[in-house]
Amino acid sequence: MTAVTSLLGAISGIGREPRSGGYARPVFSTAERDLRAWFVGEAEARGLDVEIDPNGILWAWWGTPGPDAVVTGSHLDSVPGGGAFDGPLGVAAALAAVDVLRERGFAPAKPLAIAVFPEEEGSRFGVACLGSRLLTGALSPDAARRLTDREGDTLADVFAAGGIDPAGIGPDPETLARIGVFVELHVEQGRGLIDLDRPFAVAESILGHGRFKVTVRGEGNHAGTTLMADRRDPLVAAAAMVGRIAELAGAVDDARATVGRFEPVPGGTNVIASSVDFWIDARHPDDDVTRRLIADIDRMCGGIAAAQGCEAVLVEESWSPTVGFDPALARRIGSALADAPYLRTGAGHDAGILASVVPTGMLFVRNPSGISHSPEEHVVDADADASAAALADVLQDLLS
Template sequence: MPDTVTSLLDEIAAIGIDSARGGYTRPVYSTPELDLRSWFLAHAQARGLDVETDRNGIIWAWSGGVGGGAVVTGSHLDSVPGGGAYDGPLGVASALVAFDLLAQRRVAGRRAIAVFPEEEGSRFGIACLGSRLLTGAIDPDRARTLTDADGTTFADAGRGAGIDPAHIGPDPDALARIGTFIELHVEQGRGLVDLGRPVAVASSILGHGRWRISFTGTGNHAGTTLMTDRADPMVAAARLVVEVQRLARTVRDARATVGRIVPIPGGTNVIASRVDLWLDVRHHDDTVTHLLVHEIGQAARAAALAEGCTATLTEESFSKTVDFDPLLRDELSAALGDAPVLPTGAGHDAGILKNHVSTAMLFVRNPTGVSHSPAETVENADAEAGAIALAAGLQALLAAG
């Protein structure tokens, strides 16, 4: 029996299950993510594809020979903590099935599947780290020193996965092999549900970034320190979380989220000495994004002052608003029977690559409209429709030469 997207995803359904959070936790270079990489390599090799893992940890699987001007598709295999089954793996499984369809049709032309590491940034804090390294969007020295929650550096994690950290960084030769890149992804909203369509083409990605805000106070004993004698950074952090929501709601189309808070040292009966929180802000106008972050920074310093603490704000990553190539977008929409065109608020490797190669994205309907959660889902028929659409898009691009 030929593979389907559903059967491929069923093969990996037990990998990385998070019994505490629900869903899947598959951080980059963890055992679950490495198991998924091995799963992909086995399927690529079984199809006779030429497989290599480059110095940035990106897996490439080639058909028609390795070289420039290729039509490339793919996605990622890592997840957010407690994420859904489709964010990332759907694009990889769909690419394998699309390549099967192209082989059955005897479609000629150089093509490849790319699997990017650390797209979510859930382990080392920088989203789309593999594509950022490939394109030179992040300094490799900075990347090597990034640490996870356990203090493991990206360099050490990569070394453990067989990647030499001394050689990570911009790779113009690998980048030059990509003529066009198409990324298929589960839709992370309700656009297709409301339209009643299984597949759409992306128009744009909202500009977005991540910032760390650190509140520093005075650590002390929870039982012996009077309330009037405290400089508690947790209280300042709590004030800011509420203020983030208020400020974001004053800006049309803005999104601002505090998704992670880490108290130090983190004891139940301890007043924290420092509290770090991570802020995600998004808007289609990059100037507005930065203005909102500036206001949040001012609110953080005011909250800190009110509690006798200090606050610092540090930008960890920022991606400008991406408008995909309108000619490629329209070509794909036409090849897919006038598929609808939708924007997205979620970041992707295609957005990082866009400034260097022609890129596009396809979205597959998510009936819940929920993503980064166990509630994320794709119906079987839509998953197969996505792979068929991807194959049609790749075939059109290969025919165009």
């Protein structure tokens, strides 16, 4: 068996950012393409049949593709400055799990596939789980093709450059019909397993969350000649909004609201900005609470903007409702993992999107730092390598 740590070590230099110490692997960047090529090579070395579907999802098949397939996998893209395990751990563990099953002499009664989903993080085009949203019809093809990245490149152009015909993206009932169940292994992105002192857990649910863009428009002007009283500065307004967003979310039990991206235009040192864009990630176990929080934030932004002689517009870019995973599948996963606890998570995953159309489950691997979307994200070697056997136990039960 090839150890999970060995597989991850082979890609540890791909997409690393010297400045942050983390990784930048946006979809169809050079780094993410290199990772996709690595996966294809590892899958083919195991005799798996690899194909790319119209939405850019990679599929590696053990057995003839068909209905009732057991599918596992994850993603290879990252957030800016992300960690080494978010996504790739699930892919590497899936490859290693195939080795484990073969070493056991196990012959699957059903086809097994490893899937690699593009743009799970949404770091390039702003829509999380984009590949699985397209596959299931949760995102319209026309809306997807119009998405642009920070450089102004459209998704249609980027996908075309990556070898994916943008005219063919969208709902794919034929591919969905092949999936009997989907099980995603992922690094835990919080402290649940640390506090319980367990290596693995079964996912119970995913908190609903949305991504929203706020544009604050004012009046661009000269930093040296414009008196303070004469300014309509959108950056001053936007900065005040960010502070208030944290206060509003903090007043709601179990809510989370984050501004992680903030872009003044044009961004010159001696220039009063003409506009500012920033993005809000908002989450809560109750979708209605999240909606009410965003409505409060929208009203607050409008009031602060008006006080500064500016205007603010809040637009929803994506929405994922709270997801409860298939209870029967969760019990089967739990029965294959001795004494594994059940955890809910605040992080989104492709498994959460697929849950609306196929039975879906997840298992989490302990992260001793409790930190994710950061270079400090971690999995100890023993847990990483043990995750392959744990996943193999789950898959063996489902494939029998």
